[in-house]
Amino acid sequence: NDPLSSVDPEIAAVLQSELGRQRGTLEMIASENFVPRAVLQAQGSVLTNKYAEGYPGRRYYGGCEFVDVAENLARDRAKALFGAEHANVQPHAGAQANAAALMALATIGDTILGQELAHGGHLTHGMKLNFSGKNYNATSYGVDPETYLVDMDVVRAKALEYRPTVLIAGWSAYPRQLDFAAFRSIADEVGAKLWVDMAHFAGLVAAGLHPSPVPYADVVTSTVHKTLAGPRSGVVLSTAEYAKKVDSAVFPGQQGGPLMHVIAAKATAFKLAGEPEFRDRQQRTIDGAKIVAERLTAADTVAAGVSVLTGGTDVHLVLVDLRNSPLDGKQAEDILHEVGITVNRNAIPFDPRPPMVTSGLRIGTSALATRGFGDAEFTEVADIIATALKPTPDVDALRARVLKLTDGYPLYDSLENW
Numbered sequence: 001n002d003p004l005s006s007v008d009p010e011i012a013a014v015l016q017s018e019l020g021r022q023r024g025t026l027e028m029i030a031s032e033n034f035v036p037r038a039v040l041q042a043q044g045s046v047l048t049n050k051y052a053e054g055y056p057g058r059r060y061y062g063g064c065e066f067v068d069v070a071e072n073l074a075r076d077r078a079k080a081l082f083g084a085e086h087a088n089v090q091p092h093a094g095a096q097a098n099a100a101a102l103m104a105l106a107t108i109g110d111t112i113l114g115q116e117l118a119h120g121g122h123l124t125h126g127m128k129l130n131f132s133g134k135n136y137n138a139t140s141y142g143v144d145p146e147t148y149l150v151d152m153d154v155v156r157a158k159a160l161e162y163r164p165t166v167l168i169a170g171w172s173a174y175p176r177q178l179d180f181a182a183f184r185s186i187a188d189e190v191g192a193k194l195w196v197d198m199a200h201f202a203g204l205v206a207a208g209l210h211p212s213p214v215p216y217a218d219v220v221t222s223t224v225h226k227t228l229a230g231p232r233s234g235v236v237l238s239t240a241e242y243a244k245k246v247d248s249a250v251f252p253g254q255q256g257g258p259l260m261h262v263i264a265a266k267a268t269a270f271k272l273a274g275e276p277e278f279r280d281r282q283q284r285t286i287d288g289a290k291i292v293a294e295r296l297t298a299a300d301t302v303a304a305g306v307s308v309l310t311g312g313t314d315v316h317l318v319l320v321d322l323r324n325s326p327l328d329g330k331q332a333e334d335i336l337h338e339v340g341i342t343v344n345r346n347a348i349p350f351d352p353r354p355p356m357v358t359s360g361l362r363i364g365t366s367a368l369a370t371r372g373f374g375d376a377e378f379t380e381v382a383d384i385i386a387t388a389l390k391p392t393p394d395v396d397a398l399r400a401r402v403l404k405l406t407d408g409y410p411l412y413d414s415l416e417n418w
């Protein structure tokens, strides 16, 4: 019963330091968020002790009467939140959800067609070192070299050329909305199944601020920890037609025992995502990203050579193009780190620099919107970023401006020491 601080002071110190880092910096990694304390509680609970292979009412272990309640709540809430006919809430992470989606929709060796990794796609959509590229015949479409948008005529031409079993829509780094109806009609034309990976924009969909792929896709996967602000994990939604295939692809296809503590935390996150406060937060997320994009391109603030791909954003992230800047992605990431803003460097389409350096930054606003930021705070953040990307910035002065913001929006102030 001893607390972590006495059982394992070294790990307690890591937790304490990480809490301090999260409190004292501005988190702008587009795939991150801050979960509510209620989600932390569900996840850090006695449900971690329980084995529950199988599904509610059909388990391979005894004693599942309470975890069944949690999983049913998570499934029902996910279905209601997204208007889906079926939900599987067991995937440990987004990658497992995606492996299950492909397993449910295709056979090893089949052709799949997804957005190229270097153009904003995800590695589980066919990257050659990933299971998706090793097990399937992976083909891809990219973005247009002028507009940086996914061009549906190109997607259609590629689909007609490759005749994929599965057409994939979804991204990790793309600042605009996809046309799901057009993807559906191309899938129908070539006899493909449509899988949408909404990992990044699921929170916006839940809030009704982004078109939903659910009415168009056979299978929709998502992570729960990005804009959705739940525990680090995945979920698969599908039509009733694919329900059985999805369930057997997740278990026993991809996984063993489900993480019942995480499933309970997912249930809580799905509940919160249906509330008005969540919608307000997603609106501030999108508004904040638009402010960052505007300030990083406005004549009075912009640093030389800094621009924003597609000229703006419709979602929670901005892709900064540094191809004409003296800074590369790594240098820009480092200078922002010094002032206390955490972002990730990101290859942009047609990037001339190597992947460990890159010519881009991916900047997201979800975590700061969760922290409470609105237009005024995002304007200040954008001006700090714009100034930091200019030659010889005053790092101490910028760090002080960051601390003023973090002090104004305390994080997890009810959490005690470990």
Ligand code: PLP
Residues within 6 Å of the ligand: 031, 093, 094, 095, 096, 098, 122, 124, 170, 171, 172, 197, 198, 199, 200, 223, 232, 233, 234
């Ligand atoms: N799908 C997309 C579009 C993603 O961006 C990510 C994460 O970056 C994943 C899937 C994988 O999620 P995880 O890291 O939980 O495996």
